[in-house]
Amino acid sequence: MIQNMSFIASNSLQTPSVSWSGLLPAIILAAAAILLLTICSLTPIKITNQQLTIYTCVAAVGSLVATIPLWLRVQDESRGPFSTISGAFGIDGFSLFVTMLLTVSVILVSCLAGVFLKSEDIEGPESYVLLLLSATGGIIMAGANDFIILFLGIEVLSISAYVLAAMNLKRIQSQEAGLKYFVLGAFASGFLLYGIALLYGATGSTELTAIRNFLVDTELTNDTLLLAGLALIIVGFAFKVAAVPFHFWAPDVYQGAPTPFVAYMASAIKAAGFAAMLRVLYVTFGQYRADWQPVIYGIAIATLLLGSLLAIVQTDLKRMLAYSSISHAGYLLVGTQAASDQGVAAVLFYLATYAFMVIGSFAVISLNSGPAGTETDLNSVTGLANRKPMLAIAFTVFLLGQAGIPLTSGFFAKFYVIEAVIEEESFGLAIVAMLAAVIGAFLYLRILVKIWLTNQETVSEEGKMIVIPKQVSFVLTIATIVTLFLGVWPEPLVEMVQRAVPVLMAS
Amino acid sequence: MGLLTIFAAALPETSFPAIPVLVLLPAFGAVAVALTPNARIGLHKLLATVFTGITGAISVWVLTAFESNGDYQFLSEQTWVDSLGIQWLAGIDGISLFLVVLTGLLFPFVVIAINPHHDHKAYYIWIQLLQTGCMGVFVSLDLFMFFVFFEIVLVPMYFLIGKWGHGNARYAATKFFLYTMLGSALMLVSIISLVVLHSKNAGTDLTFNLIEIASNPAISTTSARIIFLGFALAFAVKVPLFPVHTWLPDAHTEAPTAGSVILAGVMLKLGTYGFIRFGLYLFPEASHFFAPLFITLGVVGIIYGAIVATMQKDLKRLVAYSSIAHLGFIVLGTFALNTQGIQGATVQMINHGLSTGALFMLVGLIYERRHTRQISELGGIQKSAPVLAGTFTLVMLSSVGLPGLNGFVGEFLILLGAFTAHRWWALLAATGVILAALYLLWAYQRVFHGPENGADDQDNTTPDLTNWERLTLFPLIAGIIFLGIYPKPMLDRIEPAVDKLVTHIEETIGDDSFTEPVPTVQIRQSFTDLLEQTHETHEDNTHSGGHE
Amino acid sequence: MEAVTFFIAALIAVAGACGVVFLKNPVHAALSLVATLFGVAIHFINLEAYFLAVVQVIVYAGAIVILFLFVIMLLGVDRAESMETDPIIGQRQIALLATVGLLILGTLIGVAFSGDVTGIPPIEAQQSTFDGGLVIDNGSIDEGIPPQQNIKEIGRGLFSTRYVFALEITALLLTIGVVGAVVLTRRPKSALDPLPDEEPSAIMRNSEEELAETPSEIEETPTEETGKSDTENLSNEESEVIGE
């Protein structure tokens, strides 16, 4: 804590104690990134994309493995969650779950990225470095127990993502997507930061624990400043997770950015954004839930309906999935709105299952989009079932999953969210969410019709020649298996998310 | 993994885990077909026949092993998602028994009798998955499990209609999918609300167990009514009841013959069965409260279906609209809320499955011969294809409800039940029977009599049924006749369960019941006597097959 | 005295901000941004954040604005001037959002002048009652702390509290900045995809025959400097005209 700071008599500097094992997952990713950068700038040998992919996967797996002893420790009744560096970074089931989710998405995305970068003839380790650093930012966000740390985590995550979106220098769309993403992302950061400043003024600290304790102990005579700060923070988060009415960047960015990194945005960045949002809203400002719940309620309804309605009228696959991802953000907001442990668990379940489905979907799209990666029109999947049956089956599983058809993980995710929100007796929201699911189903049916029920008039040579590289088929297999397995047997993940309840720990 | 444990757990309880096998065997069949090479069309059909055939055989075994009491039998239980109170809980009682048997037998029949024109492998996969879904719905005693199966049937049916259908099949398939999904989306909200409210009010853990929820009505009347409407909407769409029926004609018309047969035979029953099993059982009070609404809708459906059917130019569409009328009857019987009505509804579900299934088969055969379903372009088939015409007549009469054929039994019971409860509605509904006779006979006249259109200029006349087709149609015809003449074994098995349900309803709604309990045994007895008297001269080759 | 400084500095800052928004020339805008930054720096001194005031001038005015100017010059002032993107969203929404912005402003100013700003007790009472994790520096309120003390405190704050973690994260941020800048300004090796919007117009200019022959030439040559590729396109066109 900061109390004693200005009166430290001695000149010796006492640095706070650090639990290195607690920080290990983040450290492994960051160190791997820096090490890679160093190696590549020092050695003249060309490192192939495949080697880089393997390196990144190994780093991410290392990070994933490092979370396991932590998870066991945190679940241990006698030890429980803890925080380190004077309470700056909390290690609880929640942050560890999000960490695992992020590392898994890094593994899957780096496999896709390897193939993509090779086909686009982009060399160099930078995209992998940025991917790793971005995930580090996500981990920091998930565990941040201080608004400043949270803000820095968001910036690490997003600034890397801006670069990744603009990565493909050959295509102007990519840079324009990057530009748009950057401008609006920075705009959102501005809101978030100003909100943090106001909250700092209202509560006297940027530390989440202190804020929560302050709000619990103190009856504010005038909470205007606090509410203004809260509103600005919600706006900032809403931008980051692409919730209506702050969603308009998403379709453009999704369409223009390189497909593997779009998969990363839709899975990992969304997960990190919701993790931060849940920790701030549910845990820190749980006392003020009566004030923020209606706002989230409204945003959720608008996001659900607008996302699924606008998705229907699109003709580009990536834009369709962008709008559908907006609509999925609506579901996550529904879970957030519940403001209960069950709601948090549901959101985590949703995030985890959605990550696999969306990465899988974008993997299919990036395979199917031709050599230049530009053929993402809806018609590009026409007759996919005839050309590449396995690819079509995998895509179908992902689409049905996103539509929420039973025996896919997507159904159980929706079910869980609705269950959580009904337990809080928001029946209206539950009904709207299910209506949005029906509207959304139309979108997925449109794609399915093209895949299965439409015969291609002219089979182009290129179209026939889809070769599925090993890494991508690995990603597709994993995603399909997870989607189906969790659809039939969701119990393991349910148990896990129910233990991943966020807590705030002082140092 | 989960499925294996379900198997393992089912073993010690009963000597033979009939229900898991019934549900999962077709799914394994689908996997087996999926693993065979694309080109081996014969093998695909063989595998599908074997797997659905064994399922059918087991369903017949279930029929014989079934004891005529009102309890759930062959129970199989296994935890699924423990933390949310979701389990695999399945059982069969008198109400679901015959639907299980129908599902078990209709699918192998369809697999054997009807060949797809293309994409054989995918076709057999979807057909078998569809059987798994339908079977699952009829045996589910857990609300979550029920919903999963209720919703999953959409996918195979969607592909069956969309890929093997005719004309505007994709439109029809999408419409079918979205309509039914809209209904079930709200049902999901209702299910969860029911479960959550129940656990909150009763102070128990979350449970989706149907029996537990029904036995402990903990939620308030108002919320029960609202939740009931959520369920009812899903079932009404699936039935389909009058204002939400518009998907049915499209789906039926564009679907391939197999799709139509299954749709009419089994899938429409998901809705009516849902009304009885989940609507009435879980919400007796709400069912009673809303009964006038549903009876009205049912009667409107009967009249409307009949009138619209009269005006149809497409033979298949005509049969589809006649389906709406028949299902109106079933809903009418269900919401009479007395033993005769519900029993009649249950019987009529089976009957409708047989008759309308057979009608769609025959329409499919006619279409194969003449390549048109336009009534105006058909005609005079009777001359060149007398057996086809004769079979059509029989099936059509069963559909009209001619005494001595199966349709009569159900309709009679339903009208009896409805008459006890609401006599004016019953009278109105009875006119539906007359209308049915009208439009079906008229259609018959136009299709089978008169000059044979289109056959004059070309040399070929309509070929009659082949021996193979006669053989495949035989089980349906046998069922139609047997159930028409000797429905007693069926009624005996259905009755205890229905009685139990009616008692449950009467206990809940108390004395102000509008249903006047009629001495049921007496009526049924006299009814079967009447049947036997009337038709003892009727030559019946199926009598020996009865097990009594 | 404090009031006078405040209002003068506030005037500079607001005028600078308005300049950023309303001046057409990006160079002028950047310079008025400097004015705002200076104004804020003066406020920092007023608020006894001496170290920050210095850093504000050095980092913001000295580095960031210079970076802006550098890029403006690199791109060419005239081009930077006309460099207008599509509105992020339609004009109407902009108007709407501007109204919303004004509403936010109004609310915030209202909040600011509504007496007890924060719900925190007034300063006098606060010293004894408030314990929300704050440091109450008695000296700073009455006499003001000397600048050296401020720097020392900031140093301690950075390294002996949770902020040390934040400090480490900034290292990542700066790394990303470097890597990102390198990646984005590198020249791609292989051929560029055609520009979507200009392509049709370029094709329109050619006659049908040449269109059949020279579709590949329409693509930009990747490695050339911007001006050069312009001239090349021109010379292509010229030669084609001569060829006719």
Place this chain on the structure above:
Amino acid sequence: MTLALTIGTEYYLALSALLFTIGAGGLLVRRNPLIMFMCIELMLNAANLAFVSFGKEMGDLGGQLSVLFVLVVAAAEVVIGLAIVVAVMRRRPKASIDEVSVLRG
């Protein structure tokens, strides 16, 4: 002339709110990416001012420390933003980004 006015936190807060609004409004109204970036700097500066003035009122150093980190973030953001602009402008040599937008909201 002497001003008897004491400048409390609310004055700083009002100023910072004004700067923030100008920045946010400018970002929405202006279409030149460079100016938009400058507007983002304005927004961040407004937040800085709020941080420092709150810190002063509460006698907490946290506000000043936060500003330091915001400075780093601002620097990193500007670097990336400008790099993206340079990359875009290199692909679009014919200046006006008016025509640039392939992607429309």
